[in-house]
Amino acid sequence: MQIAQILKQPNLGDHLDVCGWVRTRRDSGGFSFLEINDGSCLANLQIIVEGDLHNYEQVVKKLTTGCSVKVQGELVESPAKGQKVELRAAEVDVLGWADPETYPLQKKRHSFEFLRTISHLRSRTNALGAVTRIRSALNFAIHRFFKEQGFFQVHTPIITTSDCEGAGEMFTVTALEQAELGKAEGFSQDFFHRKAGLTVSGQLQAEIFALSHSRVYTFGPTFRAENSNTSRHLAEFWMLEPEMAFCDLQGDMQLAEALVKDLVTAVLEECADDLELFDRFIAKGLLARLQAVVDQPFEHLSYDEAVKQLVTSGKSFEFPVSWGSDLQAEHERYLCEEVAGRPVIVTNYPAQIKPFYMRLDDGGKTVAAMDILVPGIGELIGGSQREERYDLLKERMEAAGLSLEEYGWYLDLRKYGSVPHAGFGLGFERMVQFVTGMQNIRDVIPFPRTPGNAPC
Known part of the structure; x- marks a missing residue:
């Protein structure tokens, strides 16, 4: 399901399959917070991944900006400011890795002049x-x-x-x-x-x-x-x-x-x-x-x-x-x-x-x-x-x-x-x-x- 559809008409408790590209990953107290985007809207969808997920250490903690993922989980109310809902992950599968050493788009502002040199990204x-x-x-x-x-x-x-x-x-x-x-x-x-x-x-x-x-x-x-x-x-x-x-x-x-x-x-x-x-x-x-x-x-x-x-x-x-x-x-x-x-x-x-x-x-x-x-x-x-x-x-x-x-x-x-x-x-x-x-x-x-x- 597209992120734009989810955020436009969120139905708490729905079990969803969502695909997108990782914008950021932040780890805190045995959890990981993923921000993913699928291009359907400006907003990202926050994914909450608990540390006891079966592939948490082997996969989730290795995710970097640019990786593509498929996430299955339940849509829940978000306690964080600036967002109404988040997805609590039951499964996270990597569709494609992105090498953090060479991937040119990182979590910072890039000049338009630079972006013209990577028109494919x-x-x-x-x-x-x-x-x-x-x-x-x-x-x-x-x-x-x-x-x-x-x-x-x-x-x-x-x-x-x-x-x-x-x-x-x-x-x-x-x-x-x-x-x-x-x-x-x-x-x-x-x-x-x-x-x-x-x-x-x-x-x-x-x-x-x-x-x-x-x-x-x-x-x-x-x-x-x-x-x-x-x-x-x-x-x-x-x-x-x-x-x-x-x-x-x-x-x-x-x-x-x-x-x-x-x-x-x-x-x-x-x-x-x-x-x-x-x-x-x-x-x-x-x-x-x-x-x-x-x-x-x-x-x-x-x-x-x-x-x-x-x-x-x-x-x-x-x-x-x-x-x-x-x-x-x-x-x-x-x-x-x-x-x-x-x-x-x-x-x-x-x-x-x-x-x-x-x-x-x-x-x-x-x-x-x-x-x-x-x-x-x-x-x-x-x-x-x-x-x-x-x-x-x-x-x-x-x-x-x-x-x-x-x-x-x-x-x-x-x-x-x-x-x-x-x-x-x-x-x-x-x-x-x-x-x-x-x-x-x-x-x-x-x-x-x-x-x-x-x-x-």
């Missing part, structure tokens, strides 16, 4: 274990939210020939040897008979199904071959991308705000103990900030207004601010942390700094785009109304240097029954960062892939 720690449970809760809440909103999930391809962002930072997928790639025929001899790469976004393919099923979303891994070794970047990360037909920018913003509030509500209700850990040790005041996200409407600023706020702030930024420049993380955080004191939605960015698929506003200077900025992170969501007008989309694609032949299918969507439609992308790891207060994005994904680093 770090999920056994309190903080990374809590991240895992919160990440799982957020994942489930995402699917529940979109199901309730009438969306269909679409599995978009991981291998693609379309570069949605146009930044050229795709990982190439090939079955050819390097020498073969250098020949004149090149990718025409490759597996797909053309150049292919790992997807940077499922948006373009999701639009196909939005224009047949009205409301769809895709949620899966995406890849960027960007040589950025910072606390904000990963080479592999998960993206949530809903797309809606018959929708404009206003509807896009409303859905995105509702989603963020719903996800925060879900973790507040379902992961209270884990969030309290982060509130105490990682990000003081986290619980109050998350509750404020649920209780308050998001602030709205146009790009023009945002730039004016930044230019007149009197604050010295590392990156200078002027109209036409993209907002950096320091600008985004200033707007939501110091100007608004809440999440901010910035709209109508200059067309020159946004991708080709975003709908041009009247005048052609800006596009119907929006970003949701949150405290501690900066940009959490980026979205837009898509350009549904064939001629204008074709012009934007030509200006971006895209092949009209290769992207002919995308133009076809505007030739055959085009409708206004919109969507956005939410970086899942940034969402996990936001609700946990973790500072480095590498600590909110199970196996971080970064330049020069791909363990496990």
